[in-house]
Amino acid sequence: MRHWLMKAEPDSRLVKGKDVKFSVDDFEAAGTTAWEGVRNFEARNLMKEMSVGDKVLFYHSNCKNPSIAGFAEVCKGAYPDHTAWDSSHPYYDPKSDKETPKWFMVDARFISRASNFVSLSLLRYIATLSPDNLPEEIAYIGSDGVNAIKEMPLLNRGRLSVQRVSQECWDLIQQMAERGGWENIYIQKAGRGKQKAKSTENTVTKAGEKDSRGDTNNGDMSRRNIDPEGAGLDHAEVSNGYKGRKRKGQLDGETDSIVAPRRKSARTK
DNA sequence: GCCAACGTTGGC
């Protein structure tokens, strides 16, 4: 079984008149969704490698506090993304047709919301720490964990909306989302998502506020992403307010069980 | 095939 990270935008954003927002809340409500809209070749190719049962980190991009906001799994392997054939659709691609589908999507099933959103800024902060001398609150990450985080495409390949995740990072992030507890060593700035080491000051913002559901998140989350084809998904924010957009495509009338958010990133401006 | 122009992503 493999592990992946897929982006969506938790904040509303209109593309061709349609809102591409797809937040973790939307995902939870939908249950299962078709990941349409990826319009980047590398991201598409990664989706083609996915198998039923593979685990997915659900990421909120293009929002105030970009974060890993939940967990999901692949429930249907790659199949042609029909939204590329609909000229009225946000992810329409005139170069794709039914005879030779250019873009593909998978279906993903929501598993759970992250009790504590694991923000990009926190991961970036951890990547700056000396692996052998971690604050005790996150000592469990270990030096191997810090090194694994440093190698995540999320930190180095920002624009890729579908990414591979190592088993080690999957385990670590799941643990972090469950435990939280970094608010004393790391502070999320209110607005933007920059972080600062906490050490001496307390003036700043707080990390770890609770969101409406009682989760502790830093930042907000939502926006949606749309990615036309395989590449682009998008973002999210953390904490309570997220902005959210989604990226997945929402299928409008597909089966009852599938909602289809979109996830690609292709912004069709 | 190179590469400049252009467009998009997405953090900040």
Next chain:
DNA sequence: GCCAACGTTGGC
């Protein structure tokens, strides 16, 4: 809203 990074397009 800005803009850096980076992917894509298309002329040559």
